[in-house]
Amino acid sequence: MTTTGEDHARALTGPWWWARRRSAVLDGALALVSAVECAAEGIPFAREAGIPASVGIVFGLITGSVLLVRRKWPIAVVLVAIAVTPAEMGFLMGVVGLYTLAAAELPRRIIGALAGMSLLGTAVVTFVRVRQDIARGDLTLGDWFVPFAAVTTALGLTAPPVLLGLYVGARRRLMESLRERADSLERELQLLAERAEERAEWARNEERTRIAREMHDVVAHRVSLMVVHAAALQAVARKDPEKAVRNAALVGDMGRQALTELREMLGVLRAGEDAGRRAAAVSLAAVGEAAAEAASRAAEAADAAEGPCLSELDELIGQSAAAGMVVDLSVEGEVRSYAAEIEQTAYRVVQEALTNVHKHAAGAKTHVRLAHRVSEIAMQVENEPPPEPASASAAGLPSGGNGLVGMRERVVALGGVFVSGPTEAGGFRVSAVIPAA
Numbered sequence: 001m002t003t004t005g006e007d008h009a010r011a012l013t014g015p016w017w018w019a020r021r022r023s024a025v026l027d028g029a030l031a032l033v034s035a036v037e038c039a040a041e042g043i044p045f046a047r048e049a050g051i052p053a054s055v056g057i058v059f060g061l062i063t064g065s066v067l068l069v070r071r072k073w074p075i076a077v078v079l080v081a082i083a084v085t086p087a088e089m090g091f092l093m094g095v096v097g098l099y100t101l102a103a104a105e106l107p108r109r110i111i112g113a114l115a116g117m118s119l120l121g122t123a124v125v126t127f128v129r130v131r132q133d134i135a136r137g138d139l140t141l142g143d144w145f146v147p148f149a150a151v152t153t154a155l156g157l158t159a160p161p162v163l164l165g166l167y168v169g170a171r172r173r174l175m176e177s178l179r180e181r182a183d184s185l186e187r188e189l190q191l192l193a194e195r196a197e198e199r200a201e202w203a204r205n206e207e208r209t210r211i212a213r214e215m216h217d218v219v220a221h222r223v224s225l226m227v228v229h230a231a232a233l234q235a236v237a238r239k240d241p242e243k244a245v246r247n248a249a250l251v252g253d254m255g256r257q258a259l260t261e262l263r264e265m266l267g268v269l270r271a272g273e274d275a276g277r278r279a280a281a282v283s284l285a286a287v288g289e290a291a292a293e294a295a296s297r298a299a300e301a302a303d304a305a306e307g308p309c310l311s312e313l314d315e316l317i318g319q320s321a322a323a324g325m326v327v328d329l330s331v332e333g334e335v336r337s338y339a340a341e342i343e344q345t346a347y348r349v350v351q352e353a354l355t356n357v358h359k360h361a362a363g364a365k366t367h368v369r370l371a372h373r374v375s376e377i378a379m380q381v382e383n384e385p386p387p388e389p390a391s392a393s394a395a396g397l398p399s400g401g402n403g404l405v406g407m408r409e410r411v412v413a414l415g416g417v418f419v420s421g422p423t424e425a426g427g428f429r430v431s432a433v434i435p436a437a
Contacts, residue, residue, distance in 0.1 A: 017072045027068055034093045035064030041089035060089060067093050074101040078114045085121040094118060095161045102165025115162045123154035213406045215262065223258065224358045226251050228323040250322055308347040317368060320354050326365040333372030342434055345410045346379055352403045353381035353430040361386035364427065378433045385426035
């Protein structure tokens with residue numbers, strides 16, 4: 001597993017300016033070695049300068065200890081190393097200081113300037129020392145060796161630590177950039193997962209609402225007719241046995257039709273539940289894909305279920321007429337086919353309107369009008385005032401108050417217009433217009 005930015009920030013457990021304890025131990029060890037080196041080199045420096053050796057040792061210890069603050073003030077460490085270059089001490093401090101300076105997040109012009117000063121100082125001191133050695137006879141090489149030794153020594157003590165520091169600094173910044181990018185991607189994935197869960201929940205709610213609306217239409221209409229026929233059957237059972245037999249057959253047919261449509265709706269519901277279980281089993285990064293798959297499968301299952309169409313409208317009106325309702329159907333315009341969703345919605349509007357007539361105005365004459373227009377289909381179901389309470393109205397049909405709401409939701413979802421309300425004559429009218437496209 002990779003360490004995120006927040007985990008990296010919590011991992012800073014070192015004292016003072018150190019990020020980690022091991023970094024503090026490393027700098028302390030380097031400072032100790034540098035102090036010992038400078039103290040040892042301070043003895044010949046003190047002898048040449050004509051000062052006590054103890055002063056040179058103390059000066060070397062203090063100078064070498066500056067390496068302890070290389071992470072906090074790398075510029076100061078390099079400046080001190082350049083300052084003590086003429087004394088021929090602090091070689092470790094100079095190398096480590098240049099490396100730290102190049103690896104730090106400082107402007108390149110500062111790094112270049114200090115590296116150039118260190119290169120120049122080392123070259124000058126080496127040039128002077130080698131020439132003095134040749135003049136004293138310690139070296140028997142020619143004069144060409146003096147500039148060669150000065151250049152190679154300066155480059156050897158300056159170029160490698162600077163180049164290595166630049167590489168390490170670039171790699172460190174790259175890792176930090178990748179860590180920040182990983183944090184950003186993790187937050188984006190979490191946000192996408194939350195949005196996918198919200199979309200999946202919204203799709204499930206929409207599917208439950210649709211199924212509830214379909215079941216309401218199926219149960220309300222079929223069972224209402226069954227109750228009306230059962231009441232009529234009870235009234236004519238002794239007077240007209242043949243009519244009673246016909247009513248009983250109609251009740252059976254309607255019950256079977258209601259069960260068939262209920263099975264279709266429950267099949268869609270089970271398909272949605274199976275898809276939901278599959279979506280819950282996937283990982284967080286695949287929530288969006290699983291939610292889309294669940295919604296797609298639910299939609300395919302819904303499309304696979306055969307719904308009613310306008311060609312079955314005559315049968316629907318015939319069922320209401322068989323229950324004792326006087327229904328007048330008129331069709332205007334050229335009859336043509338529409339999308340399955342449009343025909344189902346138009347059918348359900350007429351079906352629910354007839355169901356409401358059975359519930360609230362039993363025995364009232366009803367007019368059903370269907371108009372096929374160029375770019376839309378219009379339907380209207382209007383019933384006259386109900387007659388005096390009769391046996392049909394004594395069936396006591398319950399009402400949940402969801403029929404008109406469901407019709408409006410269906411029509412508005414397709415971009416149509418739905419209007420319902422009482423008429424001046426005392427009846428009730430339901431009108432809907434649905435775009436044909």
